[in-house]
Amino acid sequence: MDMSLYPHAVAMSADEFMSWSTALINDLISSGTRRTVDKLTGPIWSWAMKNSMHPLHWGLACCALEMAQASAPRFDAERYGMIYRSSPRQTDILLVNGWISKKIRNDIRRLWEEMPGPKWAVAMGECAISGGPWYDAYNCIQGLDQIIPVDLYIPGCPARPDAMIDGFMLLQKKIDEYFKRGVILKDRQGL
Amino acid sequence: MTDEKKTQIPDAQAIAEGAEVTKEMVQEYKSNAIDMDKMWITMGPQHPFSHGLWTLKICADGEIVTDADPIVGYLHRGWEKEVENRTYPKIIPMADRLCYAASMTYTHLYCMTCEKALGIDIPEKTKYIRIVADEINRLQSHLMWMAAVGTDLGNYTAFLWCSREREYWMDMNVRLCGARSTTNYPRIGGVRNDVFDIDCDLPNEEDHSRFMRDLIRCCDHFDKALWDIIYLIDNNSTFVSRMVGNGIITREQCANLGITGPAARGTGVDYDARRDDPYDNYDKVDFDVPVIKTGDSYSRYMVRVEEMFQSTRIIRQAVQKIKALGRNAPYRLKVPANIPAGRTFCKLEDPRGESMMYLVSDGTDRPYRLKVRSPIFVNVSSSKALLEGCRIADVPVIMAMIDMCLGETDR
């Protein structure tokens, strides 16, 4: 071992050096294994998750009718794997499609926290993006990203079903990127 | 919750010392404990059956519902306060978003109220165009309702077929004014564009515009397609038996509770604002108003289905009258920006009931107070009377027959 590469190791005591080098070697082996597993299985996870996006069966306002029309025969979201689930514990996507009043704010936060990860939040329609026409309402939140971290914004008032499906195509790309970064590695920020 | 038990059954120690336990003591203990069977169930804001964002709490004694407490307000934006900050034309797209299933009816009502406050009378052709727009929206709204009824009863095919039919009527919306829903089409003093402007290059003079030709074709197709959808539900004894016999209230109770619209006409209240208080040339078109006296969910369902057939009948007659008036008849008037001070109210038959707007104007270009009376606000408040005595499994069916649209409830 070329000790000049590790100048701080030269200053360690023998015990310190033992524990430091064991930790380093463990890390290299385990993260290497982890990284390999991620590289091999990442595409499989992303293929599975992006083709079975399960949103929550929840409609708030006008955009909810367009969401319902998206699962109608003409636009047919189900061919992309989108099945609406009734319980938040069984969903990946929280699709918020209406204006958010102060009364429902706590419940949205709670639904978001009840969903198990990995999960994505979609703001559909102008009201969920930034408050929409109700910019001076005393009871409306100016956008969903005030309460939960949003991954996808679908503009429109109301957003057409084709716009919603187009948005979900973009979300599929985002899911791809998420799994490319690696799921099993604990320290994802380093990548 | 439960009261204190009046009889204390003695414990083991007391019995060992010679206390007596009689049959009467045991029976009294049991009868006091029975209240524990009543349970409040929250069908919360996120619930697959609730068509809209509201909570329905029901108190169930075993399987029978004894009390109901609806909680609304999750979509309250203070609409009536916000419009005090907007000029009159700017309120038209906001009125669209009151009831988003049948948006043109609220905008129509708002424009009617402003025109009455201004004291102007809109041209004849506009009245018929507004009738056509209203009935297209009524059909869209009833088809959305029927799709929801399908999912509630467990008939997913009805949801798909109704959504497919609804797409054709939304196509008619797009052809008329460019937007699928929340159309922003009526204007104060008329409508945004004429129905003759659209595709007027046809060689055959009889057709006058492709839009009106396609509208009649859509009515013809729909009259046949609706029968297919009805057979899905009516020919199946499971679905019919789920609807028959529950949610019964008397006619007097219905009128007193303020229920209006098809839910009231299915209970024997013979009132339709289009026929009995006509506005915008509804007295010049010929149509029937279905009224059924039974008062259960099935009769409310039948009333709405029959209304769909009547709507196509109205559209055909109105299109004939528009063609007779011709391309050059006016369709929009110029109106002043300020509405003179005064109070006006107007009433309209929304697909869900009787909606009203009350305008207090003060001579400026903004309203002083604009109140919206939404039919569903009152229909939802009568949940307790409708749900008393039914089983838990009947709750979605009865509430589906009310046809809720929470945007107009909470405003």
Added chain:
Amino acid sequence: MDLTVREYQEGWESEIKSKLESQFSGKVTVTKTETRRVYAQVDRSVSKAVCQYLHDELSFEHCATVIGVDLGEAEQKMQVVYHIDNYTLYKGVVVELTVDVPYDDLHIETVSDIWGGANWHERETWELFGIVFDNHPRLERLLTPDTYEFFPFRKSYKLRGSQ
């Protein structure tokens, strides 16, 4: 309550006007009548009696709305406006009753025991304006969250973005 259904005739509005004004002389003034519409100004002390009379004698079965109007600092009063529909005896007629309520005494008798349809409308008017309906079975917040302590629709409450 007489529930015979009659089709619309011309003189109904003046008939209702004369009946109301003779029954409650001085306290009820019918300001104008139009086809199928009767507009009346009613004194607060007889508002409930007028509603009871309309319900029992004239068969006005349906209370469409209870509206609150805040007339602001200039006039120091609010108004409660009722719209009552008729389905049978005077089919199609709507009576509008306007009742003045002064700022320093924002109370008015409830009519929710006459018409069940007024129940939620009165609750909503209370929570948005602060007009108390005496003897209402449940005067709680309905549309706004329970934590609100202000009355949003009063003219003294300004929205952001307004002058």
